[in-house]
Amino acid sequence: MVKELRTIWWSKNNVFIIDQRLLPYRVKYLKIRDHKQMAKAIKDMAIRGAPAIGVAAAMGLALAVVNAKTENKEVLMEKLERAAEIIRSTRPTAVNLFWAIDRILSIARTASSGRELREKVLSEALRMAEEDIEINKKIGENGSRLINDGDKILTHCNAGALATVGYGTALGVIRSAYNQGKKISVYASETRPRLQGARLTAWELVKEGIPVKLITDNMASFLMQRREITKVIVGADRIIAKTGHVINKIGTLTHAISAKYYNIPFIVAAPFSSIDFKHTIDEVVIEERDVREVLYINNVRIAPRGVEAINPAFDITPPDLISYIVTERGIYKPEDLGRVAEETQ
Numbered sequence: 001m002v003k004e005l006r007t008i009w010w011s012k013n014n015v016f017i018i019d020q021r022l023l024p025y026r027v028k029y030l031k032i033r034d035h036k037q038m039a040k041a042i043k044d045m046a047i048r049g050a051p052a053i054g055v056a057a058a059m060g061l062a063l064a065v066v067n068a069k070t071e072n073k074e075v076l077m078e079k080l081e082r083a084a085e086i087i088r089s090t091r092p093t094a095v096n097l098f099w100a101i102d103r104i105l106s107i108a109r110t111a112s113s114g115r116e117l118r119e120k121v122l123s124e125a126l127r128m129a130e131e132d133i134e135i136n137k138k139i140g141e142n143g144s145r146l147i148n149d150g151d152k153i154l155t156h157c158n159a160g161a162l163a164t165v166g167y168g169t170a171l172g173v174i175r176s177a178y179n180q181g182k183k184i185s186v187y188a189s190e191t192r193p194r195l196q197g198a199r200l201t202a203w204e205l206v207k208e209g210i211p212v213k214l215i216t217d218n219m220a221s222f223l224m225q226r227r228e229i230t231k232v233i234v235g236a237d238r239i240i241a242k243t244g245h246v247i248n249k250i251g252t253l254t255h256a257i258s259a260k261y262y263n264i265p266f267i268v269a270a271p272f273s274s275i276d277f278k279h280t281i282d283e284v285v286i287e288e289r290d291v292r293e294v295l296y297i298n299n300v301r302i303a304p305r306g307v308e309a310i311n312p313a314f315d316i317t318p319p320d321l322i323s324y325i326v327t328e329r330g331i332y333k334p335e336d337l338g339r340v341a342e343e344t345q
């Protein structure tokens, strides 16, 4: 039995994270001492994946108040709000980041003293971390009902333990089905430009002995045509409740279009904290990252000097391409999500 992977934890008023930029070559833990270091770790993608950056944001806020040298409630609240602004500005697309910050700020506002504020913020951040693992196991259990013996499953990017506190969402479904004894195998698409599929998903699955083959992103539709892929499962950075649009790693849309063409179920697995109840799809900011991520691989330039590049980090899959959205509360059709989400919120 492989020891369960944990991405982030709190210890003696510091936070430790696995530095995902170094995987699969090195497993190194980063010690995060304050909210500014946490903001940098999120922005530079030492920690990444929507649920993981939500918990990282919450723990970053906890660091801001736990280490503050004052007992004054108003001063602590000001420090917390300033730290929240810094962490908010790190990455714009995954809604979990904003959900986590709002949850921490609203619990802090209920405190009646500085000491209580500190305690409440810290215990909420720790609770969110533990909840995340429980939620993912529930998503795994629910989603495994959609997986059949013999399925060959394509996944994109990394929606695994590394993208969460532990267990994963899309990979959580795969883990659950595998642990139930279903004979399944996985295709991991490499996920250019940052290669989360090659570096992280392949690493997690190999470590656990779950059969996995790495493919480049452009191989998927050919494999679907040959019926070598029978299901697609991905995570989400944001799901728009009103319309069922799913925002996820760039390349997800291409897989969804191919899956629709070849009549292959396309499944999204995500916690309720990835559902955006407030915004429409037109209001979402798609992160644009440094074009050097496209022009270079491992610091080696792969394109001629003078060529321009673009680097949108996420794309938008419309609801008519999505077969199911699996959450900790159950399995939904994208068109039903708005109503169900409003009812169960």
Ligand code: MRU
Binding pocket: 048, 049, 050, 051, 094, 156, 157, 158, 159, 160, 163, 164, 168, 169, 170, 196, 234, 235, 236, 237, 248, 249, 250, 313
């Ligand atoms: O840019 P990243 O690596 O943070 O993007 C991650 C993804 O797109 C994941 O698929 C998504 O966050 C879901 S993780 C459970």
